[in-house]
Amino acid sequence: MGKEESPQITRRTTRYSSAAVLKNSVETKASDTNLPSLNDLLYGEEGKPISLDDVLSSFPGRKIQILELMHILGPVNCPMVPLFIYGGTFTGKTSITLQIFRHLNRPFVYSGCLTCYNPRILFESVLNQLLLHRKNEANGYSSAKRCERPSDFVNFLREALVSVTTSLRGNSGKSGSKKSDKRANGNMVYLIFDNLELVREWDKSSTILPFLFNLYDILKMPELGLIFISNTSPDTYYSNMGYVEPTPLYFSDYSEDDLRQIFMRNQENKKLYSSFLEVVLRPFFRITRRVDELSTAFSQLYKKYCEPLSDPGVVPNEEMKRKLFSNLQPHIPPSMNDIFKVSSQPSTKVGATKEAKWKSGTKRSGGFEAIDQLDLHMSTSAKYLLLSAFLASRNPATLDASLFDSTGGSDNRKRKRKPSEKSLEQKEAVEQDLLMRGPGTFPLERLLAIFQCITSLAEGLLEEEEQGNDGLGVQGYDNSLMSDVLLQLSSLCNANFIVKGGSCPLEGSTRYRSTICEDLALKSKQKFLGGICKSKWLENDEMEKRAETEETKEGVKQTNTCEKCGASFKKPAYLKQHTRSHSDENYKDAREPVRPDLPELAKARNPTNG
């Protein structure tokens, strides 16, 4: 039984341990033989009720809110109207509420909508706690009551509340007779619903939310107190109107002074740390006001700050402060830009609660962190594949030909003319469009074609550099880099660098999209191809390509051989015409793979396409 010791307590501990502010360790239960009793509804098992001063001192900067909350809860046995607590993340809503209940020593039922992710689990968790039911082996880990509908829940809840309140009343009646170390105060029972904003995303939110807000009026039991805790303000619930608004209580974000107090808590060398905070708090405060993010950033900076000191317990004087400051100063700006790289908690990344956003949130950060380790974890061919995916995603398919065409400079004269106003406007519009649309999708064939171009080019150049002979390596598609491309692709997909987009209804094949950002691509490019072929390709991505095509590719020998299928031509113009057919293939008939080994076939198709 000790193992299953009420899941509610573990839930509280997890919520607590994430709150950087709170230092009170939550007591875990030692004795295994406790029978379920009403005391389970109190905070913790052996936690002595704490005084109000303790609560106040453990939450600096929260005095107004704590006192207001105490006022609303009122003295013992006072009914209360439903309360709606709201405020940003990491403002201490849940922990303060729970600590106040610890102080008041009144029975309550806590259920967070984060763990109870659908109505049924939420209802059953409330009932389990009220009925003092524990899931264990004996009952097959089942809930006390099975209820899915709000109507059943109301009936069960009324029964459970009546039984709890009568036994509470009985308790307080004979409180003098039995000497108990701990006893619930009063005969009110409080239901706390945490993370209420998540309910809006549930399937039946349009009925569940008004139901929860109306619960007090439906039950009409003065012994019941309802507390809702939400990240978002009450006005974000208006779309589900259908209730009298509960009385609001706002937890504002911490001010600069509050943050200073919070960070000063539990510091060994207060003087030193306060001089450190003098330096860093103000600039960082302009970026974020969240305790969690600041504390991760500060913990590293403080180490840097203390580095020159031999004795960490030293009390700094003015001169030393100045020295330390000048020592730290160069580290501050980079650290500010890094502030979010190491995220302290995965949930903080999520902009909103939708799963789709979740995915993209993790994707992003994955991209950032990978920059440094890219070298270590990727094979060369994977890197090339990544690059080609990036190119395929950022460039329209129509530009492929001119990009990878070795005779791209042939019609330069046409484009060299001064950009007119109209074309500039157009360019701007295109740029705007690109900003809005984001990376496009591409079929596998196009990716492979680009990949081939890159590999052949890189191989050739490598050979050229190394051997200094005429190893052009144009026919590089059978070299080692091409091996296991599909395997590499799938591993890149798993790493979220490339995502599978929806399949095109016309073509039927899966389309891909690269999610890496430009920084990453630029960096990886410099690392892998550095110096070899300039930054030609990537400039193209910035849509300046058309103006800059006159810059001929260095290192690529002018030859009239098609890079995709190996067909050779007499004149560059023919080749160009031919190459266009490759890019057209991609959307005309993409099911047909590029067949590099059948040049005669390509030639045969050439006249029809051109």
Added chain:
Amino acid sequence: MGRENPAEKALGLLRRRLCDPSFVFKPFSDSPDSNYSKLKFIISSSVTEACNNSILLLGPRGSGKIAVLELVISDLLLEFPDMISVIKLSGLLHSDDNCAFKEIARQLCVEHQLLFSKMASFDDNSQFMIAMLRECGLAHKTIIFVLDEFDLFSQGKQRLLYSLLDAMQSVSSQAVVIGVSCRLDADQLLEKRVRSRFSHRKLLFLPPNKEDMQRLLENILLLPTDSTFPQDYTVQFNAKLQNILADERFKDVLNTYINTDSTVNYLLKFLFRAVSNMDLVTGFLSLENFKTALSNVQRQPKLECIKDCSILELYILVCMKKLEIKEQNSYNFNSIMKEYKTVHDSFQTSDYYAQNVCLRAFEHLLQRELISFTDSRGNNQSIEFRPVKLLVSSHELHQGLKSYRSCPAILQKLMAG
């Protein structure tokens, strides 16, 4: 519990009163043209004359429809014991026909000490209800059906309403259906077959007028002059309260509050906050209590959110505003960053941070719901490419920047121009 001091006891009493709607609406029941009297007359006449009836109680949320109805029913239960049984349904819980019939059967069983079967089907339950209606009619017992959130019952096929009202067409049954709704057009939502069976009797609940409001306040807040409290404390408390109620400043506070919504429950919410702020040391209510309650209850969530933002987040908001002024119909994180960069280029601000920092600030804004994505589905796009929109008006943003402590002057300037 030992000896309580009178202040604590008074506080408890006041809070209990505020949370008990039947106490609050009691004083309205004595006048002959009140809703209470009308409703009581209708129901009692249909009980005594053994006829069927149906009524709609309409009025804004929190105007005390249910409270008055409960008062009436509890009075009638005393007046005609054993002649009335009450079935209560709520549209929030039982809008599903199946569920509603089950609940009716359950409550009927509880009322008449019958065994309720959970396994009974929809048909069983509806037949059981009709049979019970007939039986009760023969025994001259009236069943009162209270349908809270009546408008929600009109979703779907309205089978419950139809079979209820249809059963009431026969002479043998004896029932009253009372619909309670905050939609004034609730009877227009009914199907034709249901509407034709419904008597179009409606009672309208209006917010109290000035005099009623005054009476209500006195009734709730004054302490009783019997011996529950020490005599001198009661006298002093009531005198102080009368002073406050007569005070012009109090009337101002009350009027600003009531201007938004003047229903009784809304007023109770305000009084609750004021009473819970009562100073237990002095033991009296003060004008300050009401003032703080006003500021506590009337919140401006968007402004608070803006005040909570960091400077960088404000920059992003202002950049979005600028894009909106430029009449760019849709924009995403990348276009915001472009705007941010131009702002930085032209003003050389000290707050220029890397893109990933801005992205995180952007996510904070999303979390605060000051901005949101315009498209609902993510369709696999990264955050920075999805189009977004502002959820604050330019006026609110302007106000927020003004009241923001140490707001950079550039932002104000950007907002103004």
